[in-house]
Amino acid sequence: xxxxxxxxxxxxxxxxxxxxxxxxxxxxxxxxxxxxxxxxxxxxxxxxxxxxxxxxxxxxxxxxxxxxxxxxxxxxxxxxxxxxxxxxxxxxxxxxxxxxxxxxxxxxxxxxxxxxxxxxxxxxxxxxxxxxxxxxxxxxxxxxxxxxxxxxxxxxxxxxxxxxxxxxxxxxxxxxxxxxxxxxxxxxxxxxxxxxxxxxxxxxxxxxxxxxxxxxxxxxxxxxxxxxx
Amino acid sequence: xxxxxxxxxxxxxxxxxxxxxxxxxxxxxxxxxxxxxxxxxxxxxxxxxxxxxxxxxxxxxxxxxxxxxxxxxxxxxxxxxxxxxxxxxxxxxxxxxxxxxxxxxxxxxxxxxxxxxxxxxxxxxxxxxxxxxxxxxxxxxxxxxxxxxxxxxxxxxxxxxxxxxxxxxxxxxxxxxxxxxxxxxxxxxxxxxxxxxxxxxxxxxxxxxxxxxxxxxxxxxxxxxxxxxxxxxxxxxxxxxxxxxxxxxxxxxxxxxxxxxxxxxxxxxxxxxxxxxxxxxxxxxxxxxxxxxxxxxxxxxxxxxxxxxxxxxxxxxxxxxxxxxxxxxxxxxxxxxxxxxxxxxxxxxxxxxxxxxxxxxxxxxxxxxxxxxxxxxxxxxxxxxxxxxxxxxxxxxxxxxxxxxxxxxxxxxxxxxxxxxxxxx
Numbered sequence: 307x308x309x310x311x312x313x314x315x316x317x318x319x320x321x322x323x324x325x326x327x328x329x330x331x332x333x334x335x336x337x338x339x340x341x342x343x344x345x346x347x348x349x350x351x352x353x354x355x356x357x358x359x360x361x362x363x364x365x366x367x368x369x370x371x372x373x374x375x376x377x378x379x380x381x382x383x384x385x386x387x388x389x390x391x392x393x394x395x396x397x398x399x400x401x402x403x404x405x406x407x408x409x410x411x412x413x414x415x416x417x418x419x420x421x422x423x424x425x426x427x428x429x430x431x432x433x434x435x436x437x438x439x440x441x442x443x444x445x446x447x448x449x450x451x452x453x454x455x456x457x458x459x460x461x462x463x464x465x466x467x468x469x470x471x472x473x474x475x476x477x478x479x480x481x482x483x484x485x486x487x488x489x490x491x492x493x494x495x496x497x498x499x500x501x502x503x504x505x506x507x508x509x510x511x512x513x514x515x516x517x518x519x520x521x522x523x524x525x526x527x528x529x530x531x532x533x534x535x
Numbered sequence: 536x537x538x539x540x541x542x543x544x545x546x547x548x549x550x551x552x553x554x555x556x557x558x559x560x561x562x563x564x565x566x567x568x569x570x571x572x573x574x575x576x577x578x579x580x581x582x583x584x585x586x587x588x589x590x591x592x593x594x595x596x597x598x599x600x601x602x603x604x605x606x607x608x609x610x611x612x613x614x615x616x617x618x619x620x621x622x623x624x625x626x627x628x629x630x631x632x633x634x635x636x637x638x639x640x641x642x643x644x645x646x647x648x649x650x651x652x653x654x655x656x657x658x659x660x661x662x663x664x665x666x667x668x669x670x671x672x673x674x675x676x677x678x679x680x681x682x683x684x685x686x687x688x689x690x691x692x693x694x695x696x697x698x699x700x701x702x703x704x705x706x707x708x709x710x711x712x713x714x715x716x717x718x719x720x721x722x723x724x725x726x727x728x729x730x731x732x733x734x735x736x737x738x739x740x741x742x743x744x745x746x747x748x749x750x751x752x753x754x755x756x757x758x759x760x761x762x763x764x765x766x767x768x769x770x771x772x773x774x775x776x777x778x779x780x781x782x783x784x785x786x787x788x789x790x791x792x793x794x795x796x797x798x799x800x801x802x803x804x805x806x807x808x809x810x811x812x813x814x815x816x817x818x819x820x821x822x823x824x825x826x827x828x829x830x831x832x833x834x835x836x837x838x839x840x841x842x843x844x845x846x847x848x849x850x851x852x853x854x855x856x857x858x859x860x861x862x863x864x865x866x867x868x869x870x871x872x873x874x875x876x877x878x879x880x881x882x883x884x885x886x887x888x889x890x891x892x893x894x895x896x897x898x899x900x901x902x903x904x905x906x907x908x909x910x911x912x913x914x915x916x917x918x919x920x921x922x923x924x925x926x927x928x929x930x931x932x933x934x935x936x937x938x939x940x941x942x943x944x945x946x947x948x949x950x951x952x953x954x955x956x957x958x959x960x
């Protein structure tokens with residue numbers, strides 16, 4: 307059976323440490339932005355930690371919410387793309403084909419989560435980061451859209467290896483960079499079509515909800531509500 | 536009378552040359568700014584996460600809106616056979632063509648990789664892929680091309696007899712060009728009959744095309760699940776706004792031509808009075824649409840929509856919003872509903888105000904909504920950069936430049952239609 311990749315984010319475990327953000331940058335060849343560029347809205351973070359303050363000072367609580375592409379089943383970004391750069395794969399991923407993208411940025415406007423990012427200028431890395439580019443991930447040039455892929459290069463590698471050994475991809479063998487680096491294991495990745503997988507069990511949990519699910523986007527990321535005060 | 540109309544075509548003063556040079560310089564600056572943006576990347580513009588569309592798309596909607604002047608006004612007036620239309624129609628039809636030519640550039644200017652814009656064209660290619668016909672941007676591509684083709688025909692058809700007139704009054708190289716343009720017009724009854732029926736067919740066909748074009752432009756916004764974009768009112772609202780700004784542009788162009796080409800004997804206060812009334816009506820219609828849209832949003836009380844609503848109503852964008860209301864409603868209604876103020880100057884002032892107001896209106900539809908989408912963490916704002924401002928300004932110069940050059944190719948008032956009008960009188 308084809309897989310249907312999904313993720314669960316346990317907000318009870320997230321400490322907002324941002325290790326996932328750094329790991330995502332390193333894994334996916336995401337350019338770094340200078341403070342000046344970041345102030346002009348040019349920073350790219352496929353994974354971000356949203357920080358919200360709850361309550362009135364001094365009685366405030368801090369809330370974190372890691373947000374990445376929600377890999378919607380009914381993704382608003384897909385139908386609006388005039389060149390099929392943004393399209394749905396058989397495994398339910400919202401793929402972005404960089405070579406097809408002409409940069410209308412319509413997908414980014416249509417995305418309710420604002421998780422799509424644009425290469426406004428040619429990418430650059432602060433030295434020595436330019437020496438650590440991941441050979442499994444294409445470097446995007448100026449003028450194209452990009453976003454979280456659920457580390458599709460890792461998914462493909464694991465599937466190839468499993469097929470070579472004549473096995474199924476076991477639950478937990480694939481870990482996107484963010485999930486791998488999360489010290490609190492707040493991020494769990496896996497196959498939603500396998501009812502016994504860890505992510506499926508978490509997705510069924512009573513604490514689970516989808517981000518902006520009232521919009522009908524049918525995301526494949528489940529957020530588990532925070533229970534500690 | 537004919538000489539008065541043909542004189543601007545046949546004689547060129549030094550003032551005209553200076554005008555062309557100045558306008559050409561501004562347009563060249565715009566082209567330079569665009570090349571700079573292509574070379575260094577679209578990041579030279581002020582667009583940013585999450586406001587991915589701003590000045591360029593505003594200009595796109597604005598110019599496509601202006602293009603509705605023409606065709607719509609002239610086609611309606613032709614179909615109802617309004618007598619006073621005769622000196623107005625060609626001015627209007629030319630605006631349509633030039634505004635469309637400028638407007639259609641903006642979807643290319645705003646692309647991240649503009650050198651690949653032709654991937655929107657459906658052609659069998661080595662890429663083995665069609666454009667995505669589900670995308671409103673592809674609808675746009677077809678709508679604008681259809682409209683441009685139609686309005687070029689609509690402009691050229693009634694030009695044929697005038698080209699023939701110029702052919703008979705010029706010599707040398709010019710005569711050769713006009714001979715080609717006149718397509719062998721000799722003014723036989725058969726040719727007249729064919730021209731008349733072709734004009735009627737075009738007038739009937741171009742109306743639904745014009746309405747569909749701005750509806751499809753509005754679909755670029757209303758198809759996306761963005762707060763205050765995803766609205767059923769956008770189609771008619773955009774069409775009304777387009778006709779509104781189009782009439783304003785027409786009045787302004789007519790007032791300028793009247794002064795510059797000494798057409799006081801042809802463009803009469805009556806024309807401005809009638810078009811002023813039309814502008815007044817469109818101003819009220821526009822206000823009705825805005826009221827209906829705003830009231831439903833406010834009453835609906837959806838948090839994500841209210842974020843955008845209050846940002847425009849009394850937040851960061853409030854100064855722009857109330858300027859828009861003043862420009863689009865207060866000033867035109869004050870000037871145009873009092874018959875003593877509905878003079879040529881009054882109409883021209885109201886038109887300038889409407890053009891400013893309608894540009895702001897498009898900006899306010901696009902930017903605040905993108906800056907206030909759902910998750911407050913991802914809210915953002917936008918500030919235009921020099922390259923965007925230069926390109927925007929240069930398109931206004933381009934409009935004047937195209938019109939000035941056009942006035943050297945053909946009389947801006949249809950000579951044969953004016954004569955036909957006198958004969959029937």
